[in-house]
Amino acid sequence: MTDPRLSARTLARVSTSVARPAYDRAAVRRGVVHLGIGAFHRAHGAAVFEAALNNGDLRWGITAVSLRSAGVRDQMMPQDALYSVLVRDGTSQHVRVVGAVAEVLVAPENPAAVVAALAHPDTRIVTLTITEKGYRLDRASGGLMVGDADVAADLADLTAPRTAAGFLVAGLAARRAADLAPFTVISCDNLSDNGALLRRSVVEIARAHDAALADWIARHGAFPDTMVDRIVPATTDDDIAASSERIGVEDRAMVKTEPFSQWVIEDRFAGARPDFAALGVQLTQAVAPWEATKLRLLNGAHSGIAYLGGLAGDAFVHQFVARPAGRRFVEMLWDEAQATLDPPSGLDIAAYRAALMTRFANAALEHRTHQIASDGSQKLPQRLIEPIRARRAAGQPIEALALAVAAWMRWQDGSDDAGGRFVVDDPLADRLAAARRSTAGGVDALLDAIGADLDAEARAVIARQLRVLTDGGALPAIRRLTGTGA
Incomplete structure (x- = not known):
């Protein structure tokens, strides 16, 4: 009953x-x-x-x-x-x-x-x-x-x-x-x-x-x-x-x-x-500093976790950050994104980051990577592309941010590293799939599809990270970037 x-x-x-x-x-x-x-x-x-x-x-x-x-x-x-x-x-x-x-x-x-x-x-x-x-x-x-x-x-x-x-x-x-x-x-x-x-x-x-x-x-x-x-x-x-x-x-x-x-x-x-x-x-009186901090640290990390973790077979966010390499990747992405921020007065960024990691590790939430991965074309510009632009303008490296963007590009194939198939949930899914199939993996076409005005050097770094993902898979790519074996 x-x-x-x-x-x-x-x-x-x-x-x-x-x-x-x-x-x-x-x-x-x-x-x-x-x-x-x-x-x-x-x-x-x-x-x-x-x-x-x-x-x-x-x-x-x-x-x-x-x-x-x-x-x-x-x-x-x-x-x-x-x-x-x-x-x-x-x-x-x-x-x-x-x-x-x-x-x-x-x-x-x-x-x-x-x-x-x-x-x-x-x-x-x-x-x-x-x-x-x-x-x-x-x-x-x-x-x-x-x-x-x-x-x-x-x-x-x-x-x-x-x-x-x-x-x-x-x-x-x-x-x-x-x-x-x-x-x-x-x-x-x-x-x-x-x-x-x-x-x-x-x-x-x-x-x-x-x-x-x-x-x-x-x-x-x-x-x-x-x-x-x-x-x-x-x-x-x-x-x-x-x-x-x-x-x-x-x-x-x-x-x-x-x-x-x-x-x-x-x-x-x-x-x-x-x-x-x-x-x-x-x-x-000023929301922008709060907004940028959240978009580039919480949401930017979430997107990186969603695509890299989803490709690697991690169903949930807490599984990704339980890996030493996954946790280290998030910290590296935060290091890059944090340098582009003007934090609001009274916000302790170190404490904010520590609290975010605790939230990500909350296994009781069961926050699915595939849920976060939806509508990436609408989310990436403010979460990952803007900090890349800011770092390039300052002459700073973008390796972790670029790997996250490359993982979104690899996601458009609709298959994970083990060959499992999934439906790409995005309003531009058909257009993105066609771009992915174009010349050189579609890096330029994919970036253009979401209005990402990045310079040639940034595009080259993303293309290099995409080749690493395509050739070896997400976990080896994370381990290579972080120097972490597990």
């Missing part, structure tokens, strides 16, 4: 060891609309708004939106949008049921409902986790991909928006017509200058429809830059089964994560906001 499903009706049956909402959900107002309701937001941003509700500020319930499929809605709504967050660190674990999400809308099914939620007077903040590719940005110009079918549709007609930026414009237009102030838009994706880029996209679409609307958004709207950090591995069927035993009911929307969580937001808002500082969120 299966356990009953988590819901408002069955919440009383949840194990007493599990924390649960300490507020009346019926009294909560929906001050937040979130676009892109995946696992990361449920473990990160929604957990912050949950803390605000538990502290007695009932303005910050969430209307969540899936911009593509109904999958998350179908997980959450049979549970009255309740779900649990499992925090794991070694053998320690803590579970909390979160009630901050009130409803999950599926944008393609009912775009008008999404616009209505954005236009509602209670809405003060819109957050986004739509992944890098969800912004539909042209790498060369930083503007919208005007050739994209959905972008083109939103530039022509916003009756039924298709893109995140299109929905934001439609919602802001409705607010202006109702004489309501704009909401604050907070991107929570790993893009440098994420707020500025999103603002540009929104204003561009608005101007295609109404110049006065575009000017109103530019003048009164707020798009703060942000940095977010929490490792949230994909949930598996085994996780859900174990959760059922742990909490006493079945939770198809559960997420698992680590104890560490960080959110840094530029202190620029268009209206009301929670007491973010009391919730552990850091407000700052």
